[in-house]
Each structure stands twice: as structure tokens, then as C-alpha cells.
Amino acid sequence: MGEWIRHQLGRRPGWMNLLLLFTAFMAFVYMPWDLFVKPAAIDEEVWFGVRFHGTWAKVLEIPHWFVYAAGTVGLWQMRAWMWPWAAVYTGQVAFSMLVWPMVYGEGFGAYVVGVIAGGAFMIPTLALWNARDLFQAKWTPLNERYGEWALITGASAGIGAAFARALAGEGLSCVLAARREDELKLLGEELARDHGVEVRCVPVDLATATGVELLLSQVADLEISVLVNNAGIGYAGRFDKQERGRQEQMVQLNCMAPVSLTAELLPKMIERGRGAVIFTGSVAGAQPLPLHALYSATKSFDNFLAEGLWGELQGSGVDVLGLQPGSTVSEFHEVAGELPHAGQPADEVVQVALRALGHQPSAISGGFNWLRANLAHRLLPRSWVALVARGVVARQTPDEMQ
Ligand SMILES: NC(=O)c1ccc[n+]([C@@H]2O[C@H](COP(=O)([O-])OP(=O)(O)OC[C@H]3O[C@@H](n4cnc5c(N)ncnc54)[C@H](OP(=O)(O)O)[C@@H]3O)[C@@H](O)[C@H]2O)c1
Numbered sequence: 001m002g003e004w005i006r007h008q009l010g011r012r013p014g015w016m017n018l019l020l021l022f023t024a025f026m027a028f029v030y031m032p033w034d035l036f037v038k039p040a041a042i043d044e045e046v047w048f049g050v051r052f053h054g055t056w057a058k059v060l061e062i063p064h065w066f067v068y069a070a071g072t073v074g075l076w077q078m079r080a081w082m083w084p085w086a087a088v089y090t091g092q093v094a095f096s097m098l099v100w101p102m103v104y105g106e107g108f109g110a111y112v113v114g115v116i117a118g119g120a121f122m123i124p125t126l127a128l129w130n131a132r133d134l135f136q137a138k139w140t141p142l143n144e145r146y147g148e149w150a151l152i153t154g155a156s157a158g159i160g161a162a163f164a165r166a167l168a169g170e171g172l173s174c175v176l177a178a179r180r181e182d183e184l185k186l187l188g189e190e191l192a193r194d195h196g197v198e199v200r201c202v203p204v205d206l207a208t209a210t211g212v213e214l215l216l217s218q219v220a221d222l223e224i225s226v227l228v229n230n231a232g233i234g235y236a237g238r239f240d241k242q243e244r245g246r247q248e249q250m251v252q253l254n255c256m257a258p259v260s261l262t263a264e265l266l267p268k269m270i271e272r273g274r275g276a277v278i279f280t281g282s283v284a285g286a287q288p289l290p291l292h293a294l295y296s297a298t299k300s301f302d303n304f305l306a307e308g309l310w311g312e313l314q315g316s317g318v319d320v321l322g323l324q325p326g327s328t329v330s331e332f333h334e335v336a337g338e339l340p341h342a343g344q345p346a347d348e349v350v351q352v353a354l355r356a357l358g359h360q361p362s363a364i365s366g367g368f369n370w371l372r373a374n375l376a377h378r379l380l381p382r383s384w385v386a387l388v389a390r391g392v393v394a395r396q397t398p399d400e401m402q
Pocket residue numbers: 153154155156157158159160177178179180181183204205206207230231232233234253280281282283284324325326327328329330331332333335343
């Protein structure tokens with residue numbers, strides 16, 4: 001825990017940690033009190049030096065809350081979009097503090113108060129304006145951060161192929177594993193041609209224990225620095241209507257293969273003092289998902305395993321990330337037997353993962369997915385969560401499987 005706190009505090013200078021504390025206080029304590037507890041009759045809000053009262057003050061507290069919430073997230077994760085918006089907003093506060101006493105106060109004293117208050121808020125404004133480089137920190141290529149070779153399972157399509165392209169773009173040589181050899185070879189040629197990296201294709205069925213052993217034997221001579229446990233399948237429909245063999249394959253592929261590969265490769269990364277393990281879990285693992293019950297259980301397994309390992313490995317030099325995509329464009333829906341529906345491009349999902357790697361235990365791709373994964377199941381009774389989810393999944397499930 002101490003190591004993690006030191007790492008988090010070390011991500012920004014001391015004055016910015018204080019600012020983060022302030023925005024968190026405003027977002028979680030002061031603004032909720034202002035909005036929900038303070039009587040409207042005595043409520044006041046100031047924007048651009050103009051004072052608003054009563055209902056208008058209540059309405060304007062909502063964007064104010066969003067500003068502090070965004071500031072808290074932006075400072076915590078040192079997001080690039082904080083520049084220039086944090087400085088622009090603080091500049092607006094400085095302007096308000098300058099103008100407000102002059103407009104509503106009386107005499108020379110009001111001007112003095114305005115200049116002092118406005119000047120005081122110019123200090124954080126200038127500091128945030130000058131912090132551009134901190135928010136847009138230099139990116140160290142992943143091959144320099146972790147080492148030479150990545151192993152990506154499920155690399156013949158979708159998110160796995162997007163991972164392989166992104167990692168090769170970062171200078172990592174790639175072991176590509178999946179069942180379809182032709183697809184792997186095509187991708188391998190593309191990676192070698194476009195990025196000049198080495199590629200090894202391993203056609204293998206990871207839904208069997210022998211397949212996992214075969215893959216491990218094929219990489220035994222390599223120092224695997226980045227392991228992407230991505231291969232996975234879904235299986236849409238009511239549990240009692242599903243084939244038992246396919247259910248067991250899914251558990252083997254989605255859960256057992258990542259366990260065995262990680263168990264073999266992680267200790268060597270720890271020994272070297274660097275490396276990364278990524279698990280492709282899912283927002284489907286954040287809550288029970290009727291008509292996809294077993295799949296969501298396997299993804300909850302992946303999500304929890306990733307976050308638990310992240311906690312265990314603090315200070316070891318090995319980064320762990322649980323990627324939790326929402327609906328993504330790939331072959332997944334068809335293979336799972338779902339009706340077609342929209343999704344996020346796989347390369348966008350992978351970018352979310354690579355930006356988050358080394359900074360947080362898990363990453364959810366997309367704001368809507370974040371809300372879905374966090375709000376409903378934390379706030380609503382379990383029965384509602386399951387039944388609302390059933391309604392959503394039913395629209396993507398063929399009638400005969402419901
Ligand atoms: N797409 C989504 O909406 C979504 C959302 C959340 C999470 N996810 C997760 O993302 C991961 C990747 O899925 P995707 O969306 O990229 O789906 P995809 O396009 O269907 O890709 C799945 C990959 O897994 C491989 N695979 C399947 N069965 C295998 C087996 N028995 N042995 C070895 N490899 C196998 C497939 O290759 P072969 O067929 O060549 O073996 C393919 O490369 C999965 O873990 C999935 O649960 C997907």
C-alpha cells in the first residue's frame with residue numbers, strides 16, 4: 001500500500017497533489033452539500049464574475065460539479081486533455097475573483113480585495129499553464145519499458161490482432177497464438193513488413209491443457225516480456241440450453257489458459273524486475289449477465305485475477321492490467337451466437353489499455369461502458385441489475401436460445 005501511495009504521489013509535483021486534494025474535496029464533499037443540502041434561498045454561484053442566486057445557483061452547480069469531477073480524474077490520471085483546460089478554468093476563477101468584488105462591493109477597498117483575490121488565483125492558473133509537459137509526459141516505447149518479446153493469445157482476429165499491431169508498433173517482436181494458422185501468418189507478414197519486428201506464429205487450441213503446454217514449449221527459448229491473455233469466446237443463451245462441451249471449452253479458454261500461461265511466464269518477469277501481463281476481461285464481468293451467465297462469470301474471473309495480481313505485484317517492476325472492453329467490433333458476436341450489434345473499434349480499445357498499463361489495475365474502454373460497469377451494479381439492488389441486464393442481452397440473443 002505504501003509503495004502504491006508513493007508511486008501515485010510521485011506522478012505529479014506536491015502543489016499539484018494539493019490541487020488534486022482540493023478538487024476531490026470539492027467533487028465529493030462540498031459540491032454535493034452545496035447542491036443537495038444548502039437551502040436554495042441562501043445559495044449563490046459565481047461564473048465569470050456574475051453572481052447567481054436561488055434556483056439559478058442550483059442549476060449552475062451541476063456544471064461546477066462536473067468541472068471538479070473532471071479535474072479530479074484528470075489530475076489523478078494526469079490526462080493530456082487537462083492542458084490547457086485546467087488553466088483556462090482556473091483563469092476563469094481568477095477573473096471572477098477580480099471582477100466580483102469590484103461589481104458587487106463598494107469603494108476603493110473592493111478594488112483592493114478584487115486585485116488580491118484575482119492575483120492569488122493567477123498563481124495556480126500560471127502553474128497549470130506551465131505544466132503542459134507534465135500532462136503530456138514523454139512516452140517510453142514499450143520495448144524499452146518491458147523487453148523484447150510479446151506473446152499475444154487470440155491474435156488471429158479482433159482485439160488480439162489489434163494488440164499485436166500496437167505492440168509491434170512499439171518495437172516488440174511478437175508471438176502470435178490462435179487456432180487459424182493462415183490468419184496468423186498473414187498478420188505476421190504485415191507486422192514484419194510494417195514494423196521490422198520478428199514474429200513467431202504458433203497455431204494452437206488453448207481450450208485444451210495440451211494446447212497451453214504446446215504454446216509454452218514453443219516460447220521456452222524466448223524472454224517473454226509482455227503477455228497478453230486475450231483469447232476468449234462467448235456463448236449466448238440460457239445456461240440449460242447450451243452444450244456442456246462448449247461451456248467447458250469456454251471456461252478452459254477464458255480462465256484456465258490465462259492462469260497457466262501467467263503461472264509459467266510471470267515468475268521470470270519478476271526475476272528480471274520488469275514485464276507486463278494484460279488480461280482481456282470485459283465489462284460483462286462487472287455484473288451478472290443473464291443469457292450470458294457463464295461468459296460473464298469467466299470474465300469476472302479475468303477482471304478479478306488481473307486486479308488482484310496488480311495489487312500483489314506493486315514494487316516488483318511488473319505491470320498488470322485488466323482490460324474491460326464493452327461491445328467491440330470483432331468476430332466475437334458471431335462466434336458467440338449473438339445477433340449483430342454495434343461496437344467500438346478494436347484498435348481504440350487497445351489504445352485505452354496501453355495508455356492505462358502501468359498506471360492503474362484495470363481500464364474500461366469508453367465513457368458509456370464506464371458508467372454501465374460502475375453505476376448500476378453499485379447503486380441498484382442485485383435483482384434489478386440482473387433483470388435489466390437480461391432485457392438488454394435478450395435483444396442480442398436469438399429467440400431459440402432464450
Ligand atoms: N468483442 C467484444 O464485444 C468483447 C467485449 C468484451 C471483451 N471481449 C474479450 O476480448 C477478447 C478477444 O475477443 P475479440 O472481441 O477480439 O473476439 P474475436 O474476434 O472472436 O477473437 C477471438 C480470438 O481468440 C481466438 N480463439 C478462439 N478460440 C480459441 C482457442 N480455442 N484457442 C486459441 N485461440 C482461440 C480466435 O482465434 P482462432 O479462431 O483462430 O482460434 C481469435 O483470435 C476475448 O477474451 C473476449 O472475451 C470482447
